[in-house]
Amino acid sequence: MFHALADATRRDILVRTLEGEHNVSTLARRYPMSFAAVQKHVAVLEGAGLVSKQRKGREQIVSGNVETMRKANRLLAQLETVWQGRIDRIGEVLADEHNGGKNP
Amino acid sequence: MFHALADATRRDILVRTLEGEHNVSTLARRYPMSFAAVQKHVAVLEGAGLVSKQRKGREQIVSGNVETMRKANRLLAQLETVWQGRIDRIGEVLADEHNGGKNP
DNA sequence: AGAATCTACAACCATTAGGTTGTAGGTAAT
DNA sequence: ATTACCTACAACCTAATGGTTGTAGATTCT
Known part of the structure; x- marks a missing residue:
């Protein structure tokens, strides 16, 4: 595709x-x-x-055929989601560090 | 890309x-x-x-690099917009036909 | 210093991609 | 009926892809 x-x-x-x-x-x-x-x-x-x-x-x-194009779009969106997941994890790490300085 | x-x-x-x-x-x-x-x-x-x-x-x-992926996404979205434009035009045609039966 | 590790890059090979021309089969127009 | 048009498909060519191995330059570890 x-x-x-x-x-x-x-x-x-x-x-x-x-x-x-x-x-x-x-x-x-x-x-x-x-x-x-x-x-x-x-x-x-x-x-x-x-x-x-x-x-x-x-x-x-x-x-x-728009259907298939939407599918392509969705795939790319998923990749962006992966990235977003990473951002979120970085956010968690920062929160953890804030939350005492060491890992629980 | x-x-x-x-x-x-x-x-x-x-x-x-x-x-x-x-x-x-x-x-x-x-x-x-x-x-x-x-x-x-x-x-x-x-x-x-x-x-x-x-x-x-x-x-x-x-x-x-997410930036570039967003760019890809935008390109696909544009293609969908083209399709949407066509739908809209079909809508106009139907409206026109409704609006008197002949072209103005 | 010497060994191990990470990378860059060249040379080569098989397969695919993008293009060409040519031939042949249906459908439409005169 | 014959001509024109739209399509399908095969054969062929060249360049690019995706892969290999091998060599060499830095950097880190012991």
């Missing part, structure tokens, strides 16, 4: 597909690379669950 | 360095890979600004 987000082109595609639905060709025209390359990027995003495709006649419509 | 987060070992290192400070050897012992490999992972994390090193005698102390 983070790997899928680690490429600028893919993040841009994600933004576009979150703003509105596009088929692969429409997306591909906006980037200075081949259709196949964009197709691969979309495949990576799809593999990560950040995007999903839906057939509509001869075209394939790509739309962004 | 996302690339740095895209590797499981690096995310684990990040957690450990957010929980508390460790030198590189201490970290390295916890993973089934060579010291040099861990050293490289730390370098990647450092390059992404997710971690910073501080010399202390012969050892190098690694500590997590």
